[in-house]
Amino acid sequence: MAEHYSSFERGGRRWLWQRLTAAFLVVVLAFHFFLLHFVHHADEVTFAMSSARMEQWTYYSLMILFLVTATFHGVNGVYNALVNQGLSGTKKTAVKWTLVAASVLLVVQGVRTANVWAGISLLPF
């Protein structure tokens, strides 16, 4: 009989967070594409325009939440896909912590960039 792998864990909550972030991202990703390709055009982008948007706290906080949810949804999706392909044991642990580290780096770099546009200097680097 063929083996069957599943990323679903009984009692776990990652499946729920994957769906909650999906519901949020469906709306915000569509908004992001619409705003930056149809309302504004990608070839007209300047630092000043990005800065003007990011200086509004509503837009800034939405983009930070967008970054965090997209990172979780994407990286958790990659992890689930690998587990569904049969990833297990030490390799599974190594991949898990590599993805966690990559996520932290991505979020920190994204927040640093958003802060430059917003004129915020919270992080000391």
Added chain:
Amino acid sequence: MSQSYNRGLIEDFGRWREFSAGMWAWIFHKFTGWVLVGYLFTHIAVLSTALTGAAAYTETIQTLESLLVVRLLEVGLLAVAVFHILNGLRLLLVDLGVGLHAQDKSFYASLALTGAIVVASVPTFVAGVF
């Protein structure tokens, strides 16, 4: 007596000729997901040029946007994102038990709507590059 059906490894891509609509939806969702997460890291890397200065950021974006290949890749990204969004909505409904009997039709509808939105968006995405 209970009976079991050996469906084999659902991840066995070598059996693609046997795949049903739901299986293709699963594969396309996985493929578009990989592309989107790869793009997310690339996107933040490109936007990070803002850390080196306003002029560097503006020049980087405007240089990239002047390239036809980048515009075509953006159309591809739109296709991938729109399908992932529409099929994602379909999956959320399937998870809630809504429209299970028509899950194959909703996959075809996701594909058709993706195609229509992408074709309609091409003029906007390539504007000014020629």
